Amino acid sequence: MLKLFEHNTLNVNDIGEEQTAVEVKNLNLWFGNKHVLNDISMRIPKNKITALIGQSGCGKSTLISCFNRLNDLYDGCKYDGEIIIDGQNINSRKVNVSRLRTNVGMVFQRPNPFPMSIYENVCYGLKLQGVKIRRHLDDAVESALKQAALWDEVKDRLFESAHVLSGGQQQRLVIARALALKPDILLLDEPTSALDPLTTLFIEELMDALKKQCTIIIVTHNMQQAARVSDYTAFFHQGRLIEYADSDTLFTMPEKKQTEDYITGRYG
């Protein structure tokens, strides 16, 4: 197995409260009558990369979308159980959802820069929050672009349209847009599936650097990527969490036959 990144991990059962970024407790979710997430419980550790894997349709994207309440946008979506972030059950009606979405950033499969300049893309969320002072915006844009390893490539053309950037640059721009809001948690839904292998590696190195400042949860279909980049991996099947372990253990000594069949490509 190609190992580029060092993983220093606890057993999933030993992740304590202080080390937990997201605690999922008996989460169930339905779209209409369809029971999509079935009694999921897990602790996702802080400042680590956790990969969610499993066959198409098993509920990975739905699960990460619970972490910033994106599923609320769909009529007919119901859920119960708890998701604790920063000591608060974010499934509660009392939660301020826009504040939650600032704290829990999300990046999707296809880079989706807004039709505006590179600069405006990065400071979009800050402006929505009411930040107006130009120097503050300039500093935030520079810092987020540096964290996303894009600054050197765009610093001389910040006011050009974001759409002139390559796919990999656009994906880093979208990551910078999320980072400008200083999220504690970054959700990445197949962030490299539309990118070539070199750009993918670049984004993986970026994720490894970013975990110092935030918790990363990534959905991926790419087993090599999950094994290379993540500290922990959770395998799902038909809406259930089948196996969750540190990635070294899950990819070399899975406990369940179903996990082994999936990671060795026998199905999926």
Ligand SMILES: Nc1ncnc2c1ncn2[C@@H]1O[C@H](COP(=O)(O)OP(=O)(O)OP(=O)(O)O)[C@@H](O)[C@H]1O
């Ligand atoms: N907005 C929605 N309304 C109704 N059903 C939905 C909705 N979103 C997802 N589903 C259904 O929920 C199930 C889980 O979908 P989800 O996208 O979470 O799976 P996934 O594991 O992320 O799949 P993939 O790997 O293909 O992206 C699927 O059966 C899907 O059709």
